[in-house]
Amino acid sequence: MLRVFTYAAVVSIPLLIECPVLAFAQEPSAIKTIEPGLKTCEYSSTLMQKGPDAMLARGFNLPNWDPDYKGFKPDDGLLKVLRQLGFTHIRLPVRAEHFMARFSSSQQISSYLEALGKTVHRLEGLGYVISIDMHPSRPFQSLHKDIPDEGYNSLEEAWDRIAQKAKGWSRKSVYFELLNEPVPPQSVWWAQAQKLATHLNKTDPGRRLIVGPAVFQRVEALANAEPLKGEGLVYAIHYYDPMAFTHQGMSWMPGSSLAIIGHMPFPGDATSEALLKQVAKLKSLGKDEAAKGILESYRQGWNAERIATALGAVGAWSQRNKAPVIVNEFGALTFDVDPHDRVNWLRAVRQGAESNCLGWTHWDFSDGFKMVDPRTTLPDPLVLDALLPEQ
Numbered sequence: 001m002l003r004v005f006t007y008a009a010v011v012s013i014p015l016l017i018e019c020p021v022l023a024f025a026q027e028p029s030a031i032k033t034i035e036p037g038l039k040t041c042e043y044s045s046t047l048m049q050k051g052p053d054a055m056l057a058r059g060f061n062l063p064n065w066d067p068d069y070k071g072f073k074p075d076d077g078l079l080k081v082l083r084q085l086g087f088t089h090i091r092l093p094v095r096a097e098h099f100m101a102r103f104s105s106s107q108q109i110s111s112y113l114e115a116l117g118k119t120v121h122r123l124e125g126l127g128y129v130i131s132i133d134m135h136p137s138r139p140f141q142s143l144h145k146d147i148p149d150e151g152y153n154s155l156e157e158a159w160d161r162i163a164q165k166a167k168g169w170s171r172k173s174v175y176f177e178l179l180n181e182p183v184p185p186q187s188v189w190w191a192q193a194q195k196l197a198t199h200l201n202k203t204d205p206g207r208r209l210i211v212g213p214a215v216f217q218r219v220e221a222l223a224n225a226e227p228l229k230g231e232g233l234v235y236a237i238h239y240y241d242p243m244a245f246t247h248q249g250m251s252w253m254p255g256s257s258l259a260i261i262g263h264m265p266f267p268g269d270a271t272s273e274a275l276l277k278q279v280a281k282l283k284s285l286g287k288d289e290a291a292k293g294i295l296e297s298y299r300q301g302w303n304a305e306r307i308a309t310a311l312g313a314v315g316a317w318s319q320r321n322k323a324p325v326i327v328n329e330f331g332a333l334t335f336d337v338d339p340h341d342r343v344n345w346l347r348a349v350r351q352g353a354e355s356n357c358l359g360w361t362h363w364d365f366s367d368g369f370k371m372v373d374p375r376t377t378l379p380d381p382l383v384l385d386a387l388l389p390e391q
Contacts, residue, residue: 034086041357059089059361072374096136099158208232249335257290262336269301304348315356326359331369
């Protein structure tokens with residue numbers, strides 16, 4: 001049975017008629033608050049209930065906070081309800097270039113830092129822990145890939161500015177995530193990550209740090225990495241497999257096979273009717289290689305067990321190294337997907353993470369991978385059921 005609710009926000013009557021199950025519901029005050037942290041693990045973890053990182057266990061990304069973001073910005077009422085439902089962590093992607101003199105003026109840097117500070121205090125006041133995610137775009141990524149040393153210098157410069165601003169921020173509530181999806185080779189980035197972690201341990205002692213591997217922060221990259229040396233380290237991976245499912249209908253690369261396909265199945269395998277329809281569609285457009293690739297990607301089948309097994313490699317790494325790990329990006333596009341297949345996938349990743357003692361943070365908030373409808377300003381009840389089942 002889906003939990004439903006309303007909150008003090010402006011929602012038009014026509015939209016309420018479209019979503020009656022959401023409109024007539026219990027007040028937020030009647031919602032039972034879920035205790036932060038993971039319930040059980042086979043080993044001791046800082047992500048467990050009462051652990052120092054317990055609040056990282058369940059979260060969502062909020063790119064909407066950015067001053068330059070033109071879309072829906074949630075009010076305190078919605079964020080309070082999401083906190084009561086059980087979300088405890090908000091990952092704040094910040095534009096790396098906005099902290100770097102190479103890419104921004106001193107006035108731009110100061111203005112962005114001020115906006116970030118206000119947002120951190122707002123979210124902390126609502127009861128969340130916040131991770132500041134250094135999330136660069138092409139200018140920094142190109143520099144970091146082509147001239148890694150210069151990229152590192154700019155990255156350290158950016159963190160020094162944030163650390164100076166953060167002197168009054170709680171070290172229990174605000175985490176620093178060193179860099180989102182680093183683009184240099186893992187060998188180069190991991191040495192830089194060690195250098196940066198050591199630097200921040202000295203300049204902002206007591207601040208907990210989140211670090212992920214290069215190669216899109218994939219499971220395999222972390223499972224094959226040596227843990228870094230330092231204090232207060234939490235590791236992060238991203239999970240979007242299979243891409244043919246999570247990125248179907250992808251609009252930002254017109255003409256790609258992922259932009260063409262839709263209604264891919266989950267669970268499913270190479271014999272699934274829905275999959276074979278998309279294979280036939282690609283072939284009809286002369287994209288035989290893409291059709292072959294998608295068919296091959298489903299050859300072993302995709303289901304909850306396979307996802308749990310994949311995440312198990314990181315769970316084993318976490319246990320072996322006594323190092324907490326979170327899946328701080330996972331999601332599936334809403335553009336051309338069966339909504340029930342989508343929530344089946346979300347539930348599978350959430351369950352696979354928790355069963356392997358990993359925390360999780362859904363990507364994103366109200367854009368293509370949304371968990372909140374920006375028209376109604378209400379969360380998707382199917383997504384909530386997948387991520388936060390009643391306990």
